[in-house]
Amino acid sequence: MYIVLGLLIIAVGAFCQSSSYVPIRRIKKWSWESFWLVQAVFAYVLFPLLGAWLTAPAGSSLAQLYSAHPHESLSAMGLGMLWGIGGLTFGLSMRYLGVALGQSLALGTCAGLGTLLGPVFTGHFEKLTPAVIIGVVVTLIGIAVIGAAGAMKSKSVSDEEKHEGVADFNFTRGIAVALLSGFMSACFAIGLEVGAPVVFSGSKPIFATLPATLLVTFGGFLVNAAYCLWQNGKHHTWSDYAQGNVWLNNLLFCALAGVLWYSQFFGLSLGKGFLTSSATLLAFSWCILMALNVTFSNVWGILLKEWRGCNRATIAVLVAGLVILVFSTFLPQLLA
Secondary structure (H helix, E strand, O other), rough: HHHHHHHHHHHHHHHHEEEOOHHHHHHHHOOOOHHHHHHHHHHHHHHHHHHHOOOOOOOHHHHHHHOHHHHHHHHHHOOOOOOOHHHHHHHHHHHHHHHHHHHHHHHHHHHHHHHHHEEEEEEEOOHHHHHHHHHHHHHHHHHHHHHHHHHHHHOOOOOHHHHHHOOOOOOOHHHHHHHHHHHHHHHHHHHHHHHOOOOOOOOOHHHHHHHHHHHHHHHHHHHHHHHHHHHHHHHHHHHHHHHHHHHHHHHHHHHHHHHHHHHHHHHHHHHHHHHOOOHHHHHHHHHHHHHHHHHHHHHHHHHHHOOOOOOHHHHHHHHHHHHHHHHHHHHHHOOO
């Protein structure tokens, strides 16, 4: 029962994350770099700070916790800066491929590498059981099938239909950006592994990873903020922030996007707290989150008509990829 509850919590977080880029479509008159910076303040700083702060027992502080683990804290933040590069290219992957295909390829790569490299970097090779490795392989197969559907879409849909669903659609550039994003984004999972000792004494398992999550997201924020401010200067878009008539609208939708995005990691922490009886699912939890993110992002892609104009064969391949992803979520537990 606890395992089912843990998986459901992770699934809710994944659904929220997959929905987080929908509010951004309601932002008005701001350039990409302007709205990305503002939503990053909410997603990478404010909400993770609130989540980590809620785990602190009376008389303790996050500053005390981090100063007691300087090596792990700095390492997690450094990995967060690498993840920040993946976060930037993640946004670009959806710009060129759309919500469905962009998230599928980026998160699929992130799922596999994050699950495998985390234990490697921390020396916990015992986590990489045959069941976990097989689960990762099946997840990557599902991602590859979805990628094939994207390639079929690129060939079968007219340029007008491509840009109707995704204004800046560019399959070749999008593939390169999405794969780079997935590789760098895997550093988030590694950061959580490295930051695992950064936890308040006596903290409940459901809150254990939240202080480390803040370290990783803050490192990512530094990179994202620097890039967005540079883009503001390069494109002369400082005036975006002076458009008082859209500030309330844009701030609300950036905040909504931020809390939805952060929900995936809040849900991951809570969900893992209910999976402690299964070492296999704990080791595979990152891959579960990413696979569900991909599944729900493609549901949004269908709703947003990003696959409009595709033939039945393309849709059949897409559905097959999604079925494989859902199956991969439960496979390690079946093999354990």
